Amino acid sequence: MELRRVLFVYNSEKPGAEAVARRGVAWCKARGIEAEVTPRRRFTAAEVDLVVAVGGDGTLLRAAATLYPREVPILGVHMGSLGFLASCDAQGLIQALEAVAAGNALLERHSRLEVVNSPATALNDVAVLGTAEVRFTELSVWVGGEEVLAFPGDGVVVATPLGASAYALSCGGPLVHPRVEALVVAPVAPHKLGTRPLLLPLDTEITVRAHYPAETWVDGDPIGKLAAGEELELRLAPAATALVRTPGEEGYFTRLRRRLG
Secondary structure (H helix, E strand, O other): OOOOEEEEEEOOOOOOHHHHHHHHHHHHHHOOOEEEEEEHHHOOOOOOOEEEEEEOHHHHHHHHHHHOOOOOOEEEEEOOOOOOOOOEEHHHHHHHHHHHHOOOOEEEEEOOEEEOOOOOEEOOEEEEEEOOOOOOEEEEEEEOOEEEEEEEEEEEEEEOOHHHHOHHHHOOOOOOOOOOOEEEEEEEEEOOOOOOOEEEEOOOOEEEEEOOOEEEEEOOEEEEEEOOOOEEEEEEOOOOEEEEEOOOOOOHHHHHHHHHO
C-alpha cells in the first residue's frame, strides 16, 4: 500500500486520543507523507490512502460509515477501551504505520449490511428495539416470504460475521469467525422460551416487521422508528469495509479471550 495522504480521526471524548493522532501525523510528515487530523464529529470522506481511527470501536465504526462506499483502508487504534476491531493500541501506532508503509500489513475486507431505501449501512449490526418509552416491542422476521421468527420482547439484532461478537453475542448468538459467510439473527430478551438465534447465508435478504412501535439502530446509532405494521428490509451491501491488520497482531480467538474473558 502506497502512502501519500493519511487522515487521522480521533474521539475527542477519549483522553489522550488527539495527542496520539498528532504523534502519527508527525511521523507521516517526517517521511514526506501528507497527513491531517480531525475529530470524528467533523470527519468527511476526503481523498486519502489510509484512515487511522484513534479511540475505540465506535470511532472506527463511524469512520467506516462515513467512508462508505469507498473501501479506504482503516487502521484502528484503541485507547485502552474494548477495541475489538482495532489493530493496535496507542503504544503500537508507530510500529503499525511502519508496517503499512513497508507493505507488510494485510487488508481484510468485511461485509456490511444495507438498510434498503436508506443510506445507512452497518459494519457490525442493525438492531430493531422497543422504543425508549416502553423498551418492548413485538416483531416478526421474514426470509423469502417465509416467517422464520415471531415474538414479543426487547427486539432483534441482525449481525454481520464481524459483528457477531458484539451485541448479538450478548443476546445469546453464536461466535462466528469473521471469514464465515453468514448473518446472525439474535432475538433480544424474547418473551418466548422456544425462540432461538438463527444463522443465515450471507446473501439472505431479511425483512423485520414491527407489530408494535420500535426503533432502528445501526452500529449503535439510532436512525429512525417503525410504526406498527411497518417493515425494515436488510441485505448485503454492495461495498465492504477494509481493515488493516499488522504482522504479529493477535488472532481472532486470542482477541476474544483477552477482550471478553
